[in-house]
Amino acid sequence: SQQGEEDPQALSIQEGENATMNCSYKTSINNLQWYRQNSGRGLVHLILIRSNEREKHSGRLRVTLDTSKKSSSLLITASRAADTASYFCATDGSGGYNKLIFGAGTRLAVHP
Amino acid sequence: DTAVSQTPKYLVTQMGNDKSIKCEQNLGHDTMYWYKQDSKKFLKIMFSYNNKELIINETVPNRFSPKSPDKAHLNLHINSLELGDSAVYFCASSYQGGPRSYEQYFGPGTRLTVT
Numbered sequence: 655s656q657q658g659e660e661d662p663q664a665l666s667i668q669e670g671e672n673a674t675m676n677c678s679y680k681t682s683i684n685n686l687q688w689y690r691q692n693s694g695r696g697l698v699h700l701i702l703i704r705s706n707e708r709e710k711h712s713g714r715l716r717v718t719l720d721t722s723k724k725s726s727s728l729l730i731t732a733s734r735a736a737d738t739a740s741y742f743c744a745t746d747g748s749g750g751y752n753k754l755i756f757g758a759g760t761r762l763a764v765h766p
Numbered sequence: 767d768t769a770v771s772q773t774p775k776y777l778v779t780q781m782g783n784d785k786s787i788k789c790e791q792n793l794g795h796d797t798m799y800w801y802k803q804d805s806k807k808f809l810k811i812m813f814s815y816n817n818k819e820l821i822i823n824e825t826v827p828n829r830f831s832p833k834s835p836d837k838a839h840l841n842l843h844i845n846s847l848e849l850g851d852s853a854v855y856f857c858a859s860s861y862q863g864g865p866r867s868y869e870q871y872f873g874p875g876t877r878l879t880v881t
Binding site: 740 | 797810814869
């Protein structure tokens with residue numbers, strides 16, 4: 655079964671607005687990652703947050719992690735049309751060997 | 767420079783056929799993966815190899831057989847294709863250990879359509 659659930663499933667905003675996506679997971683983790691997938695392309699790693707971290711920033715990205723609620727959020731500030739993509743969270747679970755378990759993804763559409 | 771490449775990009779075939787998908791990475795990684803993404807965009811790991819050794823083998827029909835001739839290549843052979851095998855298959859690679867071991871690099875995907 656899928657490890658995580660993301661919401662919303664789809665998000666439509668205007669350029670310049672902020673986009674927030676949420677992810678929930680079920681088991682304990684060592685770290686949580688966010689990936690982006692442009693239409694018809696492979697996934698690209700965006701950012702990782704470790705289980706002992708609560709917040710992390712990278713450029714226009716801000717990730718939070720609440721291990722007590724088993725949830726994470728990805729905030730994209732000042733969105734651009736080029737941010738249009740699907741965004742997935744992935745947890746490493748307890749299987750080791752970099753076994754990533756992906757959520758269902760949020761489809762983000764940023765309109766010019 | 768292509769980091770993780772897959773061939774073919776599109777594959778259309780009939781039920782019952784046998785087909786292979788090839789993957790190569792030039793990143794010097796020691797671990798490679800196969801993922802399946804279904805029509806609802808769910809992405810699920812199938813297999814992983816570390817230095818040619820199988821380390822992750824999820825509940826996948828034994829019609830799927832991965833082969834890793836060396837640590838830069840991981841191929842996926844599928845026997846007796848079924849309609850439900852239609853999906854996008856992604857290859858990925860990473861380091862097994864070290865500070866960057868968590869980051870996986872994905873290929874562009876192979877869209878398999880079984881008719």
